[in-house]
Amino acid sequence: MCRTDSSEFPMAEIITLREAVAALVRDGDTVAMEGFTHLIPFAAGHEVIRQRRKQLTLVRLTPDVIYDQLIGAGCAKKLIFSWGGNPGVGSLHRLRDAVERDWPAPLEIQEHGHGDLSNAYVSGAANLPFAVIRAYAGSDLPNHNDKIKFIECPFTGETLAAVPAINPDVTIIHAQKADRKGNVLLWGILGVQKEAVLAAKKAIVTVEEIVDDLKAWPNACILPAWTLAAVCCVPGGAFPSYAHGYYERDNRFYQAWDAISREREIFQNWIKTHILNTLDFSEFRRVLAESAAVSVRQ
Amino acid sequence: MTAAQPAYTTNEIMTVAAARLLKNGAVCFVGIGLPSTAANLARLTHAPDIVLIYESGPIGAKPPVLPLSIGDGNLAETADTVVSTPEIFRYWLQGGRVDVGFLGAAQIDRFANINTTVIGDYKRPATRLPGAGGAPEIASCASEVVLLLKQSARAFVKKLDFVTSVGHLDGGDARKRLGLPGKGPVAVVTDLCLMEPDPSSKELTVTHLHPGITREEVTKATGWEIRFAGTLTETPAPTSIELETLRDLERRTKLAHGNVVATST
Numbered sequence: 001m002c003r004t005d006s007s008e009f010p011m012a013e014i015i016t017l018r019e020a021v022a023a024l025v026r027d028g029d030t031v032a033m034e035g036f037t038h039l040i041p042f043a044a045g046h047e048v049i050r051q052r053r054k055q056l057t058l059v060r061l062t063p064d065v066i067y068d069q070l071i072g073a074g075c076a077k078k079l080i081f082s083w084g085g086n087p088g089v090g091s092l093h094r095l096r097d098a099v100e101r102d103w104p105a106p107l108e109i110q111e112h113g114h115g116d117l118s119n120a121y122v123s124g125a126a127n128l129p130f131a132v133i134r135a136y137a138g139s140d141l142p143n144h145n146d147k148i149k150f151i152e153c154p155f156t157g158e159t160l161a162a163v164p165a166i167n168p169d170v171t172i173i174h175a176q177k178a179d180r181k182g183n184v185l186l187w188g189i190l191g192v193q194k195e196a197v198l199a200a201k202k203a204i205v206t207v208e209e210i211v212d213d214l215k216a217w218p219n220a221c222i223l224p225a226w227t228l229a230a231v232c233c234v235p236g237g238a239f240p241s242y243a244h245g246y247y248e249r250d251n252r253f254y255q256a257w258d259a260i261s262r263e264r265e266i267f268q269n270w271i272k273t274h275i276l277n278t279l280d281f282s283e284f285r286r287v288l289a290e291s292a293a294v295s296v297r298q
Numbered sequence: 299m300t301a302a303q304p305a306y307t308t309n310e311i312m313t314v315a316a317a318r319l320l321k322n323g324a325v326c327f328v329g330i331g332l333p334s335t336a337a338n339l340a341r342l343t344h345a346p347d348i349v350l351i352y353e354s355g356p357i358g359a360k361p362p363v364l365p366l367s368i369g370d371g372n373l374a375e376t377a378d379t380v381v382s383t384p385e386i387f388r389y390w391l392q393g394g395r396v397d398v399g400f401l402g403a404a405q406i407d408r409f410a411n412i413n414t415t416v417i418g419d420y421k422r423p424a425t426r427l428p429g430a431g432g433a434p435e436i437a438s439c440a441s442e443v444v445l446l447l448k449q450s451a452r453a454f455v456k457k458l459d460f461v462t463s464v465g466h467l468d469g470g471d472a473r474k475r476l477g478l479p480g481k482g483p484v485a486v487v488t489d490l491c492l493m494e495p496d497p498s499s500k501e502l503t504v505t506h507l508h509p510g511i512t513r514e515e516v517t518k519a520t521g522w523e524i525r526f527a528g529t530l531t532e533t534p535a536p537t538s539i540e541l542e543t544l545r546d547l548e549r550r551t552k553l554a555h556g557n558v559v560a561t562s563t
Binding site for chain 2: 081092134140
């Protein structure tokens with residue numbers, strides 16, 4: 001159960017998601033919402049749309065449906081990414097409409113591969129200026145992304161690719177559990193969440209539940225409360241992606257998204273009904289269940 | 299001893315032909331979609347000890363049904379270990395621990411360079427594709443690369459609109475000159491044939507035709523003047539065990555995921 005009792009220890013503030021986004025995400029910020037297919041912070045993405053944040057630079061390895069929603073809703077001016085599809089389904093139609101036809105606004109893109117972008121977070125977390133990888137010789141990507149450069153190893157003379165560190169203004173992730181001090185535990189497919197949190201100036205974590213004791217084993221992936229700005233209890237907050245140990249990926253939603261996102265008007269109506277006109281994520285789930293029931297009856 | 303040949307689809311022979319290229323015990327970095335289907339077919343037939351790595355972090359995944367996304371829960375649950383994404387790329391791929399990169403593509407050229415980024419101009423694309431994912435690093439660092447894609451003149455093009463991941467660049471010893479550690483593409487498996495790079499020029503050459511496929515069909519489905527090996531071998535038809543295993547895997551996958559079909563991404 002979610003409780004927000006205070007403690008005398010230094011800790012992340014345990015607040016509502018609405019309060020966290022209102023206090024910590026500003027127009028024009030560079031925002032990373034990470035989660036590699038697993039633990040995607042959908043509830044937080046919705047809240048950013050609901051609070052009508054604008055001109056964001058969005059960073060994410062796999063933009064997925066979460067950024068398709070943010071881009072289509074007009075929250076983004078730039079996207080830094082490495083793979084932009086609807087996993088298991090096909091295209092992200094809102095991302096494509098923005099790139100191919102400037103709708104609802106032109107979207108600047110800065111494109112990477114997973115290896116370099118994930119390591120750009122590592123360097124951000126390590127407070128180093130850039131990351132080094134062995135790739136891109138002969139590829140066209142460096143011709144279209146001036147952030148991919150080639151450097152010479154000072155020891156061997158080998159030519160290597162370098163990309164600047166990523167240090168988001170805000171990183172937002174979803175995790176399984178927090179304790180009452182705001183220490184966060186996550187497991188399963190970890191993606192780049194830990195690195196993205198430690199690279200950021202501020203971090204918000206939504207969790208499935210808040211417990212008295214994390215009962216974590218040594219070496220577990222823990223983000224100590226003092227590395228986080230806010231922890232918010234949002235059960236189901238990764239839906240339609242999944243939370244290992246809690247619920248499975250809703251593949252039908254990912255497939256349904258293809259039809260919802262294909263046409264601008266249908267998409268806009270969906271965003272209005274399900275996100276802008278709902279109070280929070282639990283009301284979103286209720287409205288979504290109702291509209292699903294209607295479509296089954298029809 | 300001639301048993302009646304079981305009937306099969308072009309997709310099935312493509313998957314089977316690709317699966318056969320994977321040796322038991324190989325460490326295989328798997329892309330989602332067709333490569334993942336073929337790699338798991340290999341694991342369930344002749345290569346039970348194959349190590350499947352997915353870029354989301356699972357190492358040694360043994361999914362009971364095909365994953366829909368590159369980060370499905372069944373990959374993590376069945377893996378020997380799950381590491382972070384930066385670690386997968388740093389220690390395991392760049393560290394030189396991957397024998398085979400198993401990838402798909404939207405476009406390919408005669409030197410097996412691949413495009414997964416855009417069709418048309420980069421700034422004003424006719425079609426925006428998903429992008430690189432982990433492919434540039436896999437194409438650079440895996441010891442070998444096997445590519446799988448359906449053959450058509452639209453996909454097998456004279457000139458790529460965008461080189462996302464490097465195969466043999468402009469041929470010959472180009473990879474060596476670029477300092478790329480892996481050997482690059484060693485085979486391209488399509489629904490019509492199997493191609494291998496010529497040992498010296500590195501230009502893709504058809505070495506195997508799938509049963510019933512003619513040279514003319516392959517030529518027509520290729521956007522450049524495709525070369526054929528002096529001696530062409532016929533791909534052995536799928537065995538009943540290969541077909542049954544593949545169909546059973548796809549049946550179980552459909553059952554587990556509802557109506558959602560694992561498409562190539």
